[in-house]
Amino acid sequence: MTFSGTALALTIASVLLVPQETLAQDSYSLSGQRVAIYNLVGEVEIVAGTGSEVSVEVITGGEDRGELRFETGEKCGANTLRIVYPDDDIVYPTIRGRTQVHVRDDGTFYGHHNWHRGFDWGCETQRRRQNEEVEISNRGRGAEAFADLRIEVPEGKTLEVYLAAGRITADNISGRLIIDAGAVTVEASNVEGEFLVDTGSGSINLDGGRGDIFLDTGSGEIEVRNIEGDVVILDTGSGQVTGSSITTSNLSVDTGSGSVDLTAVTSSDINIDTGSGSVDLTLLSAFDDLVIDTGSGSVDLRLAVEPDARIEVDTGSGGIDIDFPISVRRWERTNVTGTAGNGSGRLLIDTGSGGVSISRR
Numbered sequence: 001m002t003f004s005g006t007a008l009a010l011t012i013a014s015v016l017l018v019p020q021e022t023l024a025q026d027s028y029s030l031s032g033q034r035v036a037i038y039n040l041v042g043e044v045e046i047v048a049g050t051g052s053e054v055s056v057e058v059i060t061g062g063e064d065r066g067e068l069r070f071e072t073g074e075k076c077g078a079n080t081l082r083i084v085y086p087d088d089d090i091v092y093p094t095i096r097g098r099t100q101v102h103v104r105d106d107g108t109f110y111g112h113h114n115w116h117r118g119f120d121w122g123c124e125t126q127r128r129r130q131n132e133e134v135e136i137s138n139r140g141r142g143a144e145a146f147a148d149l150r151i152e153v154p155e156g157k158t159l160e161v162y163l164a165a166g167r168i169t170a171d172n173i174s175g176r177l178i179i180d181a182g183a184v185t186v187e188a189s190n191v192e193g194e195f196l197v198d199t200g201s202g203s204i205n206l207d208g209g210r211g212d213i214f215l216d217t218g219s220g221e222i223e224v225r226n227i228e229g230d231v232v233i234l235d236t237g238s239g240q241v242t243g244s245s246i247t248t249s250n251l252s253v254d255t256g257s258g259s260v261d262l263t264a265v266t267s268s269d270i271n272i273d274t275g276s277g278s279v280d281l282t283l284l285s286a287f288d289d290l291v292i293d294t295g296s297g298s299v300d301l302r303l304a305v306e307p308d309a310r311i312e313v314d315t316g317s318g319g320i321d322i323d324f325p326i327s328v329r330r331w332e333r334t335n336v337t338g339t340a341g342n343g344s345g346r347l348l349i350d351t352g353s354g355g356v357s358i359s360r361r
Helices: 004-016 124-128
Strands: 024-030 034-048 054-061 069-075 078-084 089-091 098-104 131-137 146-153 158-201 204-210 213-217 222-236 241-255 260-266 269-274 279-283 289-294 299-303 309-315 320-322 327-331 335-340 345-351 356-360
Touching: 024 069, 024 078, 034 131, 098 158, 131 158, 146 158, 204 213, 260 269, 269 279, 279 289, 289 299, 299 345, 309 320, 309 356, 320 335, 345 356
Parallel strands: 034 078, 034 146, 034 158, 089 131, 158 204, 158 213, 204 222, 213 222, 222 241, 241 260, 241 269, 260 279, 269 289, 279 299, 289 345, 299 356, 309 345, 320 356
Antiparallel strands: 024 054, 054 146, 069 078, 098 131, 309 335, 327 335
């Protein structure tokens, strides 16, 4: 399944709702290995491109679209396109509620925190720059303007997209794709390379990915399918995580509040942590280290391969059921310790409230 057609349909639909005299179209070509695009509000479609440059088609709309400024140039090692809005208050009818963002005087925003594996989204110069708080809402006073973007990315590029409110779709991208967003939903398919997404609120959906994958949303669901990479990290402050057909050496899943439901997982190192929510995991491979920790919620673990592991299961409240042979050191209603096979790995399950079931697949 791809999402570029959906994004195009949404863009066309939004265009049809706006009088033609309030729309304008322009295009930009950005050279260099690393390209960064900053836009406060709008729809963004990212697709594969040809040639050596990143191509950006821009459709602007809203009564105040004529006051938008488009600036280019190098910032912190990236060739940038920055869409600068004319007011500290922006009206964007499609947003739900409102969101705030600190915008620097050069039109950049976000990108000033380190992410996984030491990647620095910003630079010291950006951190020191003066910034103003901009509020985006669906009604009220302020500048009514938006910019919808279609970005064509040649293979092997690093593309960074910064968006405060709206929607992003990406399909058939090969390289390094980094998305730093606010109130934004992200849908992607067929990405290859490194894929990093950080949203303040909004769901993340990925269908088809090869390479290291880092998905983080403050509030929203994460859904992944058919992904493969050395490292897969899925993190949501509030929202469930679901996935199928995941192959990785290292899988980390963290939810502050929300269930985890993963099927057809192949991984040797797994860590699942949820503050509140059940965990349902089907593991197809042998493992070296498997840790599941939930503050409140049941755990249902199905194994296709009998483990070689030291086993410790602890529940504050709930029963324990293990249906393969283990050498038992302790078996109580809420605590079991023992060894399965040669005991070379580790299986640790801890739940504050909820039963635990470990079974053959």
